[in-house]
Amino acid sequence: MLGSDRRQDLGPAKGHRRRGLFAVVSALCAAAVAATLLAVNTSGGSDDRPELTSAARSQATDKTVGYFTNWGVYQRNYHVKNIETSGSADKLTHINYAFGNVQGGKCAVGDSYADYEKAYTAAQSVDGKADTWDQPLRGNFNQLLKLKQKHPDLKVLWSFGGWTWSGGFGEAARNPAAFAESCYNLLNDSRWKGLFDGIDIDWEYPNACGLSCDTSGPNAFGNLMKALRAKFGDKLVTAAITADASPGGKLEATDYRTAAQYVDWYLPMTYDYFGAWDTKGPTAPHSPLSSYQGIPKEGFNTQATIAKLKSMGVPSSKLLYGLGFYGRGWSGVTQSAPGGTATGPAPGTYEQGIEDYKVLKARCPATGKVGGTAYAHCGNQWWSYDTPETIGAKGDWAAQQGLAGAFFWELSGDTSDGELIKAIR
Template sequence: MRKRLPVLGAVLALVFSVLAPIADAAPPRKVMAYFTDWGVYDRNYHVKDIETSGAAARLTHINYAFGNVVDGKCAAGDPPADYQQPYDAAMSVSGVADTGDLHGSFNQFLQLKKLHPNLKLLWSFGGWTFSPPFTEAAKDPAAFAESCYNLVFDPRWTGLFDGIDIDWEYPNACGLACDTSGPQAFTNVMSALRAKFGPGKLVTAAITADNTPGGRIDATDYAGASRYVDWYNVMTYDYFGTWSAQGPTAPHSPLRSYAGIPAQVYADASIQKLRQIGVPNQKLLLGLGFYGRGWDGVTQKQPGGTATGPAPGTYEPGSEDYKVLKTKCPANGKIAGTAYAHCGTQWWSYDTPETAASKAGYAKSQGLGGVFAWELSGDTANAEMVHAISR
C-alpha cells in the first residue's frame, strides 16, 4: 500500500492541474452601478465623485444613464451634460480644465478610465421616461442597432464606451406606456444589437423582476433573448412603495418572503423564475437600490402598518437617498434580507451596507454573474454601499 501512495499523489496532482485552469477560467463577478446624466445638476454628483469616494477602484462596470430613443433610433439623452458642459480644473477628474472639443461627463469618464484601465463603461438607453419609443425601434431592429452602434462609438468620444445596455420598461407589457410589440420583439432587438456590436463589445439589458404569474417576465421571451446578451441587470427593487399611498408598509427590496408580505414578489423569487425559464445563472446580476422608499403617518414599527401618504423626499415624495436616510432615519429593524426604519411618523425601507453585503453574498452563493446598483449618487461620500457589495 505504501508503494502506491506516490502513484496516487501523482494522479491527484494531475487532476488538480487539469481542474485549476477550469476554475481560473470562471468569469469574474461583476460589480456594476449606474451613473445618471442628470445627477450633475441638482444632485451635484459628478464623475470625479466616483474617484474621490473610492467607488471607481471597486467597480468593474458603470452604466451611463440614459440615452434616448427618438424615431426608432438611439439618441443622446442630455447633450449638455453628456458632452458639452465644460469642467474646470477643480471639478475635473484629472485636475486639468477641459481644453479640447469634448466636454461634459463623457470627457470626465475618459479621464477616469485612464486611471482605471480595467473599468468598463456602457451607455444605457431607455429607462422609465425614455422607454415608450422602443415600440417604434422594435419595428426595424437592424436600423435601430445600426444607429446605436454609430452613436455609442462616435469618433468624438473614441475609446469611451465598451458596449450598450438596453433598459426597456417593458417589452410587450406596460410601464409609462404599454407596448404591444409581441413576445419576440425584445429578442429581435437584442439579436440585432449583438449582430451589429459583435462578440467583442458588451450587450446587456436591465429587465423586470415581476415574477407574478402572467406578469412582465412572462410577457417576453427573456430566455431566448439571453443568447444574445452578456448579462441581465434584474431590477430586484421597487416591489412595494407609496404608489399604495395608505400602505401597508413593506420593504421595497426584500430578498425573500416573510409572514405578512403584501404579495409574493421578492428578489429570490424573481431570480429563481428567470433561472427556471432558462436564463443562465452567470447572466443574472442582482439589483440593489442605493435609496429607500417611505410612508408618513405610520404608527407601527413593524412592516404592515397603515399610512397617510408618502414621506417627504428631497427629489420626490416617498423616495430618499441612502446617504440621507442613514442619519435622517437610521435603520432599526431588519426583515427578509433588508432593513427598515420607523422614526416619528415616518417608515422607510432601504438597504444598509450590512444587508447589501448579505445580498452580494446571496448572489455569489447562487452562482450569479454579480450585482449592480441604482445609482451612484445615492451612496455616501466614501462609497459605503459600493465597498459593501464589492467585498
C-alpha cells in the same frame, strides 16, 4: 432604474422606477398584456447562509455595475470626479451611463449639455485639469475618458431607455437592424472614440406596461437583442429587465430565455417592489431578498425573481442582482413593523416617497430587518433601504446562487466615502 431623475425609478410594479401614478398606469394596462408564456416555480429559497470561501465570494462579486445618471450633475451636484474621490472607481467593474433616448426608431443623445458640452473647472475635473473653450469634447464623456485612464480595466456602457424614454422601443423593434446600426454609430462617434465598451438596454417593459403600454409581442425584445449582438460583435450587450415574478406578471410577457443568448448579462431590477404609490400602505420593504409572512404580493422579492428567471432557462452566469442605493417611505405610520397603514408618501429631497441612503442613514436609522433588508421607523415615517450589513448578506446568497455579480441604482445615493459599494466588493 425618471426621465430626469430616476431610473425613473421603478422596478417591477413601478418600473429602474418610479411610482404612484406610474404604478397605476401599469396596473391598468396589465390586463391588456398577453401573459402566461411559461408556467414557472417562483419559490424563493432559504435565508440560511453557509460560510463562503474567498473563491465563492469572488464569483458573486465578479461584476459590480453602477449606474451614473447624466442629470445628477445638476441638483444632485454629483460628477464623475465623485466616483474617484469616493473610492467607488476602485470597486466598480462597469459603469452604465443613463440615459440615452430612443427616438424615431434610433438611439439618440439624452442630454447633450451634460453628456459632452458642460465645461469643468480644474477643481471639478477627474485629473485636475480644466476644460478649455475650444476643446472638442467636454462634459461627462470627457470626464469618463479621464476616469478610464486612471482605471484601465473599468468598462463604460451607454444605457438607453429607462422609465421615461422606453416608449420609443416599440418603433425600434419594427426595424431592429436599423436601430442597432444607429446605436453602434452613436456609441462610436469620433468625438468620444474609445469611451463606450458596449450598450445597455433598459426597456420598461417589452410587451407590457410601464409609463406607457407596449404591444410589440413576446418576440420583439429578443429580435432587438439579436440585432444588437450582430452589430456590436464582441462588445458588451446587456439589458435591465423587470423583476416582476408574480403569476402572470411582466416576466411572462416576453421571451427572456431566447433573448438571453444574445446578452452578456441581464440586470433584473430587484428593487421598487413596493412603495408609497400605494399611499395608504401597507408598508413593505422595496427591495426584499426573500418573502416573509405578510408580504403584500407573491413573487415580489429577489429570490423569487432569480428563481423564475432560472426556471425560464436563463443561466445564473448571465444574471446580476439589483440593489437600490436609496430608500422608499411613507408618512402617517404608527406601526414599527412592516404591514402598517399610512397617510401618504414620506418627504424626500427630490421627490416624495424616495430618499438617498446617505441621507436616511443619519435622518432615519434602521430599526429592524425583514426579508433580508432593513427598515426604519422614526416619528411617523416608515422607510426601507439596504445597509452595508444587508448588502453583505445579499452577496452571500448571490454567491450560493452562482450569480454573475451585482448592480445598483445609482452612484449618487451612496455616502461620500462609498459605504454601500464597499459592502458589495
